[in-house]
Amino acid sequence: MTDTSLTPDRILDTTEQVLRRFGPEKATVVDVARALDVSHGSIYRHFPSKAALRDAVAERWLHRVASPLQAIAAADGLADARLRRWLEALIALKRQKVRGDPEMFATYVALAHDSQGAVERHVAELLGQIKAIVDAGCADGVFLVADAAAAARAVFQATARFHHPAHAAEWNDPDIDRDFEAVWHLVLAGLKGGAG
Amino acid sequence: MTDTSLTPDRILDTTEQVLRRFGPEKATVVDVARALDVSHGSIYRHFPSKAALRDAVAERWLHRVASPLQAIAAADGLADARLRRWLEALIALKRQKVRGDPEMFATYVALAHDSQGAVERHVAELLGQIKAIVDAGCADGVFLVADAAAAARAVFQATARFHHPAHAAEWNDPDIDRDFEAVWHLVLAGLKGGAG
DNA sequence: CAGATGACAGATTTCAATATCTGTCATTTC
DNA sequence: GAAATGACAGATATTGAAATCTGTCATCTG
Numbered sequence: 001m002t003d004t005s006l007t008p009d010r011i012l013d014t015t016e017q018v019l020r021r022f023g024p025e026k027a028t029v030v031d032v033a034r035a036l037d038v039s040h041g042s043i044y045r046h047f048p049s050k051a052a053l054r055d056a057v058a059e060r061w062l063h064r065v066a067s068p069l070q071a072i073a074a075a076d077g078l079a080d081a082r083l084r085r086w087l088e089a090l091i092a093l094k095r096q097k098v099r100g101d102p103e104m105f106a107t108y109v110a111l112a113h114d115s116q117g118a119v120e121r122h123v124a125e126l127l128g129q130i131k132a133i134v135d136a137g138c139a140d141g142v143f144l145v146a147d148a149a150a151a152a153r154a155v156f157q158a159t160a161r162f163h164h165p166a167h168a169a170e171w172n173d174p175d176i177d178r179d180f181e182a183v184w185h186l187v188l189a190g191l192k193g194g195a196g
Numbered sequence: 197m198t199d200t201s202l203t204p205d206r207i208l209d210t211t212e213q214v215l216r217r218f219g220p221e222k223a224t225v226v227d228v229a230r231a232l233d234v235s236h237g238s239i240y241r242h243f244p245s246k247a248a249l250r251d252a253v254a255e256r257w258l259h260r261v262a263s264p265l266q267a268i269a270a271a272d273g274l275a276d277a278r279l280r281r282w283l284e285a286l287i288a289l290k291r292q293k294v295r296g297d298p299e300m301f302a303t304y305v306a307l308a309h310d311s312q313g314a315v316e317r318h319v320a321e322l323l324g325q326i327k328a329i330v331d332a333g334c335a336d337g338v339f340l341v342a343d344a345a346a347a348a349r350a351v352f353q354a355t356a357r358f359h360h361p362a363h364a365a366e367w368n369d370p371d372i373d374r375d376f377e378a379v380w381h382l383v384l385a386g387l388k389g390g391a392g
Numbered sequence: 393c394a395g396a397t398g399a400c401a402g403a404t405t406t407c408a409a410t411a412t413c414t415g416t417c418a419t420t421t422c
Numbered sequence: 423g424a425a426a427t428g429a430c431a432g433a434t435a436t437t438g439a440a441a442t443c444t445g446t447c448a449t450c451t452g
Contacts, residue, residue: 006396026405028443039397044445147378154378158354166362182343182350189389190382202425222435224413235427240415 006038008046008056015057023103024110029053055118058111062122065093066129073129079137080188083155086133090126091162091180098168109165127152137191144193151191158187202234204242204252211253219299220306225249251314254307258318261289262325269325275333276384279351282329286322287358287376294364305361323348333387340389347387354383 014035018027029050033040047053072086098105112119130152137143145151161167162180170176210231214223225246229236243249268282294301308315326348333339341347357363358376366372 029445030443040444041398041446042396045395048445050444150374150378151382153375154382157357157375158379158382160357160363161353164362166360167356178346179349179353182346183354186347186350186354186383186386189386190384193385225415226413236414237416237428238426241425244415246414 006036006042006046011036011043011046011053012056012060015053019057019107019111020104024054024107051114054111055115058108058115059118059121061108062112062118065090066122066125068093069126069129073132079133079140079142080191083130083133083137083191084184084188086129087155087159087162087184091159094163094165094168095171098165098171105165105168109168112165123156127156130155134191143191145191154190155187159183202232202238202242207232207239207242207249208252208256211249215253215303215307216300220250220303247310250307251311254304254311255314255317257304258308258314261286262318262321264289265322265325269328275329275336275338276387279326279329279333279387280380280384282325283351283355283358283380287355290359290361290364291367294361294367301361301364305364308361319352323352326351330387339387341387350386351383355379 011032015027015032018031018035021027022031029043030040032053033043036043043053047056069086069089072082072089075082097108127149131148134143134145134148134151134155138145138148143151159180161170162176162183173179207228211223211228214227214231217223218227225239226236228249229239232239239249243252265282265285268278268285271278293304323345327344330339330341330344330347330351334341334344339347355376357366358372358379369375
């Protein structure tokens, strides 16, 4: 029954395979149906449109990024070290994905671009994780900020060059790690409240 | 003679008009020649290739951004206020260009994307201007940084969301000014050396 | 009767023939 | 004779007819 019954998860798995093989431009609902050996009409029983199917693929991919970071955000230890580890993990995840399979990375970026809602939820989730670290840091006196949510956004945005897919081409720059170090220094100083 | 003789500047002016009318995909060297009422072979007397012509257009556009900022970087007054004014001017220039004529902005971004060398020189020029402000700030004791060039890069990169064309779509966000304020706070604290 | 099918209309994409463009250069113009 | 021309070869883009795709739904199947 497991490999014969058509479920959303099975459709999503197959859609990823089809996207990997044909790319986001060429992949069609008919291709997915063919790969599953069902009629394309059956896909529409589980997803109302091709766009909804792509949204779901994007959402799952974004969740695979946010999920491992959640563990870091919720860990023990000093908030400044934890924030550093969290950012390094986010950056490493993204770089790993783009280096491991650049075409698939581009595919997922294209999907995400069309699924603005999924991206917004994803960013909100990441901001929530940063805010949790900042809150903890304030409680411990490691950080000193008036508005933790605003500080979380500032940290995320100031480091955009190192994790935002629009900057992926710059991640090959040999100076990228040194650049991150310099930005991290500014960010950390700001969170510690060095200049009220 | 002035309006009959074919000069690089006249070709560049006309190329901009043609790009404005047809966009970067459709504009051809033949279109430029037609607009100038010369044969397209004559264009190749002044520019070795279509790519070189587009490079020159990009370079001129980028210079129009860097030029007014130079005055701010070289002005008197406290370095922190000057850096703030410089960043605000850079951001205002970019926003003005994208709001005033979004299609032409996209055109120039496409040209710049193909003229990596021109972009690198432009960024180096901007980094030089920031470094001059940071150097002045260090001399006055307003800033405290070990490596002014590294600090300049960090300032530029941490604020990328507010001036890098890849983020242009986000400039319509109603919270964009508040976001810049938060990032500016982090950056300023870092430059003042609050957290050694 | 829940779930799958496949034929269908309208929209989108493909493909190959046709036209245009880029860059060169021997010839022409002033 | 310096500057401009226009014909040319090979590369690129356009076009319109044919094929395919999306989304729907009446029908079928177990």
